Amino acid sequence: MSMNSQGRATAPHAASHAAATATDAGATFTGNKALNQEEALIFELGNPGVVGVDLPEPATAKTRLGAVKPRGAIGLPDLSEPQVVRHFTRLSQKNFGIDSTMYPLGSCTMKHNPRLNEKMARLPGFSDVHPLQPASTVQGALDLIDQLAHWLKTLTGMPAVAMSPGAGAHGELCGLMAIRAALAARGETHRTRVLVPESAHGTNPATAAFCGFTVDAIPAEENGRVSVEAVKAKLGDDVACIMLTNPNTCGLFEPQIKAIADAVHAAGGYFYCDGANYNAIVGRLRPADLGVDAMHINLHKTFSTPHGGGGPGSGPVVLSEALAPFAPLPFVVHGKDGFALVEHADDTKAKPFGRMKAFHGQMGMFVRALAYILSHGADGLRQVATDAVLNANYVLASLQDVMSAPFGGPCMHEALFDDTFLKGTGVTPLDFAKAMIDEGFHPMTMYFPLVVHGALLVEPTETESKGTLDQFIATLRYLADKAKAGDAAHFQAAPRLTPRRRLDETAAARKPVLRWTPPVPAPAAE
């Protein structure tokens, strides 16, 4: 294996991946590929004594740490400003992001994050406030939380909303804790079983189990939906609730949802709706009209706030009349001197189950979500859902003849394919996805939902133009034809053009190396 001048393997995968037939044609002295630069860890770049700012020595100050004495240097790298700027700029260019390419990751709703939202979130009145400030000094921020809550309640038709949950999964936890509290208030703590369809996102059963419930799976029908008969067969007086996603994770609307809600209610249970796919129906359908008792809304999906590394998630939960009294603290109320926060159970006639977070929720995300809502207006949000569904159906209809769609069409916001079209080609869905990377597209979601074999789930969102979708479709058609033509080696060696090639993603997730330790000098050669 050859090394570049930075001491890294030119083809790091070569030893482990026999099918990769990298030639040294792309190898350079530095390891850089033009603007695609090799990048060392920041700790490897540092040099003791190098600084970005030059401050005078502090006058000897008395330490206020008491007995907690520092044991030594804390091991941060010493770098100049340009080193820091270049390092992080280069890192930012090493990954796919919603700002660089189409990101068709199904279930995740990777839509454009409008820059206007960012501008609003940086207004000092929102960005420079502290959660412990007296309410009288943050009336504008409380007003904003209240306005966003009003929009979420109006759009969903639900009477209450808990704003504090910090993600969709955290919202599920909030909803199930409210259900548990409501059951306890009814004296029905024997209701410990939660019904979850097989196609559900993994967070649903995980949340139910985390809350101390047992999980009972409902099998999916041939057509990818949940039937009211299958639900009825599972109902009993020990059922706490059902957790149902609509549109579901196959990108399909659940047509029997109202009958399912009625059956669950008749049996004394609650209906938790996983609202992660709300983007497909926002402005067109009110979940309250479907009999929903609780539903989280991922602001980072439907309402365009950044995901993951771009910012924290946010998962407010709308609640029905039955669950509203159990909503967590704190919450905003209209007091006699403007907006006020209810922070303690003693200050309300309601029966809050507790708290999800130390403070009020992801304020920066609230600002972005409200900016998005106000810039679209009610009619614009309806258009968002319409266009998201149209785009997904365009993808499905344009690829159905070369890729295999297990449930046919039409779909809602996502187009689901399985791996039947790859049968006998020697190309797996993973290989197929890796080949997309070389073509400049982030792969779609793979192997989820579990109810279809080798799932490939494409969610274009309303963000993508027809031109981008046409390019995406043409690329997938080309790759599908190439796989069927017997060129499996092309796929097995992909990606060829990335700085790092086939990575062991399982090991990276299961055994992440999160700590840098200085290299041990090699023993001298004999």
Ligand SMILES: *Cc1c(COP(=O)(O)O)cnc(C)c1O
């Ligand atoms: C994204 C998603 C979740 C979890 O939401 P997070 O915000 O990632 O915690 C739950 N269910 C479905 C269907 C999802 O797509």
